[in-house]
């Protein structure tokens with residue numbers, strides 16, 4: 001670098017340090033101000049409840065600001081030119097960060113990464129400058145205290161553009177992983193940004209290979225939507241659904257780090273709100289219960305509760321006897337069925353129609369019934385009795401108990417939908433004494449939700465982000481469709497990573513079950529996690545997975561792969577972990593359930609402290625976890641033990657192995673005592 005340039009860079013850096021001091025000062029002012037408001041909050045608010053809420057809000061705001069110095073205050077700067085594309089930003093310069101920071105006059109020093117103009121930071125290129133003259137990315141130390149280390153410029157107006165060659169991007173994706181997942185606001189890529197900023201009303205599906213940033217995109221979209229539609233979405237507006245608690249724990253810090261604490265993050269079981277399952281289905285029973293045809297079976301069983309009226313409804317009122325004839329009642333039942341409302345709404349409608357008929361009769365006698373009279377009539381014993389016969393109240397658990405324990409009822413509901421073998425597979429061998437003592441399996445809980453949803457629609461979220469969506473069954477999709485009937489979806493997944501017995505092989509089908517049949521399927525194909533050498537190894541499995549998914553291109557040229565034949569797996573694992581501990585970052589030992597206890601015992605005997613799947617104690621860098629829980633997680637160093645076991649442990653074992661091998665951020669060790677699965681060995 002020539003001296004004059006060096007001088008200029010030094011000057012620039014000095015200017016940046018000066019600006020940083022200004023921002024720090026502004027932040028300190030904001031913090032002090034917020035704390036003052038906390039102190040006075042009690043007095044200014046009207047009642048105690050409001051005061052408490054306000055106090056809590058201000059405290060968390062103050063706390064957020066106080067924690068701010070631990071993370072970089074901004075990550076980039078945009079300098080606009082004076083061309084027409086700059087619009088109202090002509091000759092302006094903006095710093096971009098996780099939060100907006102203002103000075104004591106309210107002038108923004110740092111703007112939010114979600115503000116409209118920030119999208120130009122992520123998307124502007126030398127070919128499509130969008131008015132941007134130069135983009136600057138800042139580098140910061142990774143550890144506390146956070147210090148500015150430098151910056152990287154792209155003068156788009158001079159045709160300069162780094163794209164994925166940016167050293168700061170490379171440093172970020174090659175950074176050793178410790179603790180939970182982090183946000184990616186500093187390095188969101190143009191195609192990711194388009195997905196993040198998609199309109200609230202747009203449902204979309206993202207198909208992306210391992211480590212292409214699907215989870216990151218989904219979480220950042222949630223944060224973006226909350227920023228743009230704050231008022232609409234604050235209370236129960238946004239839900240994130242993940243495959244298991246270990247995964248949710250891993251991603252749990254991302255949204256709070258972006259200042260968003262109002263997003264619910266749940267597993268599907270938690271969405272259904274059920275207690276843990278108390279029964280286990282056979283594979284065949286589970287397959288049938290999760291099939292889309294079951295929705296039709298349940299609907300038929302539900303509506304089979306409605307019976308043809310055989311008696312008129314007679315209500316004595318004073319000297320009159322008001323009456324709904326059998327024919328009139330039957331006609332209303334048929335009409336309401338055609339109106340296709342939820343079962344529970346139908347029952348109430350039938351009650352209202354009976355009341356309306358009584359009202360007309362009373363009016364014919366020259367009387368005007370009051371509102372109260374109408375309410376009383378609606379609850380009169382003959383009306384309720386007629387309603388209970390014609391359109392009875394249904395409890396989902398009672399209906400399902402009857403269906404699964406009565407072969408004839410099941411045969412009637414499943415006629416033409418399920419084969420005799422399929423009916424047999426889901427029938428209970430032992431009939432419970434009552435629905436109260438029935439033991440429900442995980443699949444039964446989805447069926448109960450289906451029935452409950454047909455009786456009454458559940459409350460709808462405005463937006464749901466569904467991660468690992470390829471693994472959902474038709475009925476699980478329907479459960480989420482019901483909860484987003486008035487909202488939109490971000491559906492994330494990878495067909496190649498489908499491991500459930502009902503995993504999707506086609507996104508359009510899955511989207512139809514999710515109630516968003518016409519949503520576009522977008523692809524992410526650049527891998528930010530798995531190094532090229534590891535990805536090439538894992539991709540050997542693709543021909544055996546029988547899915548049409550675009551291949552992933554890794555951005556990472558570093559990384560290491562070691563495949564070793566090891567007759568004594570526990571001691572080979574101990575040795576591999578010992579070597580891995582020489583490097584920085586997290587270590588994941590992944591094997592089948594059957595092997596785990598032996599491996600953990602061997603590690604502990606060697607004096608190595610290990611975390612189990614959902615733990616991440618900072619003083620234990622090694623996690624031992626079953627292959628079944630590896631989905632969505634990542635570790636710097638993965639030690640995959642006995643791939644052949646992983647493949648044989650379940651019907652979609654090859655897909656499971658693909659998931660396991662693609663958890664590695666830097667290094668993958670494969671230890672095997674038996675031959676490797678043919679596709680891996682042949683590559």
Ligand SMILES: Nc1ncnc2c1ncn2[C@@H]1O[C@H](COP(=O)(O)OP(=O)(O)OP(=O)(O)O)[C@@H](O)[C@H]1O
Pocket residue numbers: 172173182183184187188189192208209210211212213214215216217494497528529631632633634662
């Ligand atoms: N634009 C980006 N800049 C920096 N890091 C990124 C970017 N996009 C993704 N990453 C990182 O890549 C890793 C993988 O991302 P993520 O877990 O979202 O991928 P995924 O597609 O959900 O993977 P999988 O399907 O294998 O679970 C994460 O550590 C994430 O932070």
